[in-house]
Amino acid sequence: xxxxxSGGSNxxxxxxxxxxxxxxxxxxxxxxxLLGESAVGKSSLVLRFVxxxxxxxxESTIGAAFLTQTVMLDDTTVKFEIWxxxxxxxxxxxxxxxxxxxxxxxxxxxxxxxxxxxRAKTWVKELQRQASPNIVIALAGNKSDLSAKRMVDHDEAYxxxxxxxxxxxxxxxKTAMNVTDIFLAIGMFL
Amino acid sequence: xxxxxxxxxxxxSGRISRLISEQADLMCKNKCGHYGNKVQEGYCSVCYKxxxxxxxxxxxxxxxxxxxxxxxxxxxxxxxxxxxGFATLPKSARLSLDSLSPLTGSFxxxxxxxxQQTDRKTKSFRSVFRKSPTPSSPQPGKKSPEKGSKxxxxxxxSDGGSSPQMSPRKVANTDKDQIRDEINxxxxxxxxxRIVSDVVSKVKQCEEVILELxxxxxxxxxxxxxxxxxxxxxxxAKTEIVKCYQEISxxxxxxxxxxxxKYLTISLYKEFxxxxxxxxxxxxxxxxxxxxxxxxxxxTCKHLEVALNERDRSVRDLVYASINVIIGMxxxxxxxxxxxxxxxxxxxxIEALGKSKQGPxxxxxxLPTLIYIVIKANPTRLQSNINYITRFCNAACLxxxxxxxxxxxxxxxVSFIQNMKGESLGMPExxxxxxxxxxxxxxxxxxxxxxxxxxxxxxxxxxxxxxxLRQQEFLKNVEKFKENMKNKEDRVTEQVDKxxxxxxxxxxxxxxxxxxxxxxxxxxxxxxxxxxxxxVVSIVGASAGNESSVTLPATAEVEREAPSxxxxxxxxxxxxxxxxxxxxxxxxxxxxxxxxxxxxxxxxSESETDLQQERIEGVEKLKxxxxxxxxxxxxxxxxxxxxxxxxxxxxxxKSDQRxxxxxxxxxxxxxxxxxxxxxxxxxxxxxxxxxxx
Numbered sequence: 001x002x003x004x005x006s007g008g009s010n011x012x013x014x015x016x017x018x019x020x021x022x023x024x025x026x027x028x029x030x031x032x033x034l035l036g037e038s039a040v041g042k043s044s045l046v047l048r049f050v051x052x053x054x055x056x057x058x059e060s061t062i063g064a065a066f067l068t069q070t071v072m073l074d075d076t077t078v079k080f081e082i083w084x085x086x087x088x089x090x091x092x093x094x095x096x097x098x099x100x101x102x103x104x105x106x107x108x109x110x111x112x113x114x115x116x117x118x119r120a121k122t123w124v125k126e127l128q129r130q131a132s133p134n135i136v137i138a139l140a141g142n143k144s145d146l147s148a149k150r151m152v153d154h155d156e157a158y159x160x161x162x163x164x165x166x167x168x169x170x171x172x173x174k175t176a177m178n179v180t181d182i183f184l185a186i187g188m189f190l
Numbered sequence: 191x192x193x194x195x196x197x198x199x200x201x202x203s204g205r206i207s208r209l210i211s212e213q214a215d216l217m218c219k220n221k222c223g224h225y226g227n228k229v230q231e232g233y234c235s236v237c238y239k240x241x242x243x244x245x246x247x248x249x250x251x252x253x254x255x256x257x258x259x260x261x262x263x264x265x266x267x268x269x270x271x272x273x274x275g276f277a278t279l280p281k282s283a284r285l286s287l288d289s290l291s292p293l294t295g296s297f298x299x300x301x302x303x304x305x306q307q308t309d310r311k312t313k314s315f316r317s318v319f320r321k322s323p324t325p326s327s328p329q330p331g332k333k334s335p336e337k338g339s340k341x342x343x344x345x346x347x348s349d350g351g352s353s354p355q356m357s358p359r360k361v362a363n364t365d366k367d368q369i370r371d372e373i374n375x376x377x378x379x380x381x382x383x384r385i386v387s388d389v390v391s392k393v394k395q396c397e398e399v400i401l402e403l404x405x406x407x408x409x410x411x412x413x414x415x416x417x418x419x420x421x422x423x424x425x426x427a428k429t430e431i432v433k434c435y436q437e438i439s440x441x442x443x444x445x446x447x448x449x450x451x452k453y454l455t456i457s458l459y460k461e462f463x464x465x466x467x468x469x470x471x472x473x474x475x476x477x478x479x480x481x482x483x484x485x486x487x488x489x490t491c492k493h494l495e496v497a498l499n500e501r502d503r504s505v506r507d508l509v510y511a512s513i514n515v516i517i518g519m520x521x522x523x524x525x526x527x528x529x530x531x532x533x534x535x536x537x538x539x540i541e542a543l544g545k546s547k548q549g550p551x552x553x554x555x556x557l558p559t560l561i562y563i564v565i566k567a568n569p570t571r572l573q574s575n576i577n578y579i580t581r582f583c584n585a586a587c588l589x590x591x592x593x594x595x596x597x598x599x600x601x602x603x604v605s606f607i608q609n610m611k612g613e614s615l616g617m618p619e620x621x622x623x624x625x626x627x628x629x630x631x632x633x634x635x636x637x638x639x640x641x642x643x644x645x646x647x648x649x650x651x652x653x654x655x656x657x658x659l660r661q662q663e664f665l666k667n668v669e670k671f672k673e674n675m676k677n678k679e680d681r682v683t684e685q686v687d688k689x690x691x692x693x694x695x696x697x698x699x700x701x702x703x704x705x706x707x708x709x710x711x712x713x714x715x716x717x718x719x720x721x722x723x724x725x726v727v728s729i730v731g732a733s734a735g736n737e738s739s740v741t742l743p744a745t746a747e748v749e750r751e752a753p754s755x756x757x758x759x760x761x762x763x764x765x766x767x768x769x770x771x772x773x774x775x776x777x778x779x780x781x782x783x784x785x786x787x788x789x790x791x792x793x794x795s796e797s798e799t800d801l802q803q804e805r806i807e808g809v810e811k812l813k814x815x816x817x818x819x820x821x822x823x824x825x826x827x828x829x830x831x832x833x834x835x836x837x838x839x840x841x842x843x844k845s846d847q848r849x850x851x852x853x854x855x856x857x858x859x860x861x862x863x864x865x866x867x868x869x870x871x872x873x874x875x876x877x878x879x880x881x882x883x
Contacts (some may be wrong), residue, residue: 039554042552042554063540063544063551065540066592083553083595084552084556091557094557097605098598101589
């Protein structure tokens, strides 16, 4: 079925790549996919960026699966469409459906958990292999406010990101550190 | 046109015949479940009759006027936007439509044929999905004969009535009419007529190209999809570049694109949805998915780690709502509307999740829940719907936007369901296969099954306890009401008593006129004491004179005498009282003896005793006098009473009437209290009605 669907999308060709992204309008619309193990704070990160809020025990009414946010970059309006993905291992194989046609991806890991970093590396590899070649990949080490429990070294992650040509930032959805910055950096890059 | 050859055409009925067991040779050819007969060309008696009728109709259709063969639907495909919209179209547009109409007319027959094929196909599939699991006992055909069709269904080609076939056609027409009206009203708003004519011609062109393509045997649905997608893309680009399109706003452009998409998909729905060229593929996929989901019916929230709190009633309602919406996706035609169903279903799920747990609903929770919902809903022709949307929805819409996101999730869910293994649920493959084959059922599914009954039980017990409360309340009210009634009764009886006391119902004896001259038999003259006589001797003469006047009535005599006697006697008695030293006020008849007794025993001298003796005698006399006086007084009373009676007799006739009136009044009196009682009753009734729970 996945094949069929991709077949359908291929008929649209590159048109789907950057819809409405005509530069003369100064309005850019980007599809951004969030990848990462569950419980690394993907949705918290997005909610901080979109709604500017963080709650330890968040309100239940918010759907964080699909969100949009518009930011101004110089004189260009950038509209982010953020697609959340299920982080559980069993849904790993479904990820290509999500990042198909995406212009950007943020791979999130938890700096207090070495395993999530390992998973993030596999995500990056997969994206580089399967996603559209000009996709912008950002690596985000979340929960930087919990540096006391740090398990993933900042320099190690930085070196990895540098090696693979990724944007890298350590973020904290709780303190809002680098949250908007990483999105803006992606916007600039695009 | 020959019915027999078409019915065994392997290309048209290959799939169906695969489902039919070979045993069916003896059965009616129509598969109505009855046995056939060689004489009746292998049909049962009922089907043979219908078959004969049908043949006649086909013959008449073949040799009759050509137009008839096109059927009522032939007209609808003639103009792109139909006749209903012509009035609103400008001349230029009408011209283009008119010039194109002969072209499209030639397609109508083909279109109809296609539609019938699809109709039959979906029908046959539905009948397979119906509760009859074995293909040897299919439902009796309910479809009317299809005139002018090469591939009239041998399965459903029974039933002479034409209404079942007419109704779906009509629905299709109204759908088309609606979108036609919609697009016409929209186009009428656009001031630039060049745009209108351009849109009309382009859409027509696209429709023709697709029909032309599909008419060729080799034309596949993927090519049609390519054409449609290219058309969307090109048209989108055109609206952005071409000069005259700059006049309309962005929103209008979007609406126009949507309307065009809607129009194309609705008018070509039969060709696009689960089309003939790939029918086997799509339908096999549908069937496989259905079976797969049915095999997975043992899955519960726990297997997928779904965070739904199914004990909460509102959550359950939302779950059912989402299931309804996703099932309803099959019944709408345009891809946008199908997408809207997916989005709505997703919103219900997110809401349900929000009520079940803390924190925002992220994809980590959403996707498993969607998978769970799809498994529980098992939507009809899900795979065909997904394929249809992927092929003919504007691809740009599928790649972005909320609808695109949720549709991607649905595709993921379906993909997950298809590829699910024991490993993906965290259980040994063997166990998973056991569950899938139905060899064993996991405990959880029983729990889930019981959960349903437990929900029902909980609900029922809630209802019962509520009823109990109400019952108690009711009983309390009844008690209260009873008490009130009793109070009311007491009050009423009290009032009635009071009223009766005040106005007693007594019958006064009729007043009888008395004859005053008549001797009162009760009054015995001899037993009466003799009239009083003055004691003073000096006036004996006078008294004698008095006595001599016997002619006077006794009463008058007493009347005259009484005052004189009183004046004489009373002073003496007061003197006596003073002598005895007793309080004059205490002097009463009954006490007299006592008084004298107290006097008598006092020791006195002889002279004194003599004096006392004398006094006692005097007292005795006085006593006598007093008693006599009393008698007289009573006599006087009687006399006066008699006088009254006499007066009454004087006005006898009048008093009689009055007397009777009095009696009547006496009878009437109790009616008033009755009224009062009535009013009290009314009050009671009102109060009782208040109390009624």
